Amino acid sequence: MDGFDALSAGTAMERADVTGVPAWQDGAFRFGGAAGTVRRRAEADAVGWGPPSIGSEVDAVRVGEAARFGTMSFRVVGAGDAGVLEGRCRYARTEARGRLAGGIDAAAPLMPLRLSCAYRLDGRDAGGLEVGAAPGPGAADTRTGRVTLNGATLGLESSHGVAGTPLGSGAPVGYVARAADGRVAAAVELTAGVDRRVLLPRDGAERQAAAAAMVTLALFRDPGDVD
Secondary structure, three states: OOOHHHHHOOOOEEEOOEEOOOOOOEEEEEEOOEEEEEEEEEEEEEEEEOOOOOOOHHHHOOEEEEEEEEEEEEEEEOHHHOOEEEEEEEEEEEEEEEEOOOOOEEEEEEEEEEEEEEEEEOOEEEEEEEEEEEOOOOOOOEEEEEEEEOOEEEEEEEEOEOOOOOOEOOOOOEEEEEOOOOOEEEEEEEEEOOEEEEEEEOOOOHHHHHHHHHHHHHHOOOOOOOO
16 A cells, blocks of 8 residues: 555654454454454345356346445444444445446446445444545545544545555555544554554544444455445
């Protein structure tokens, strides 16, 4: 993720990586020195027409609409000095499918991706997160949103720059959280397999909100805007 190393070299944030993210739906992970568990469910559906059998029914629809949606819940003890943090999330997006001249298949977002989460801290309601697709430069699947926890709010935006190359990535390679004054308060990089490099504020009211957002985005399996 372009810019992550420069942020890491500063003194305002500290590393607290999310490691051992399960390759399957459910499992355990670590967030810095904190232990957590996650449960993820993904589904797909479609209406329309196409060849009688190409993989799944969703893959077979070439003219119509397709949807991907699912849920995620997690629990982590001690993340960002936050006690017991629990998150319950859902996401959904739909696309329109059709055929261009010459029989070329085409797809376009119909209902942009939206990820919504609710958080609890030590058993009490404490805030939430909203992240969704937004128009971006070129073919980038840009995501923007915000997180609120215990009265602290941070803006969220996806990062598409790849370190060492001028070429950007269509899918997010990470996210940054920004404070109201525009400075980067936290970051997560998504490109290291089952591990995610994370930077959190060292202290202050933003720390718990940043921790909640970064662990959520580290665990989330983004379905993209179109297949």
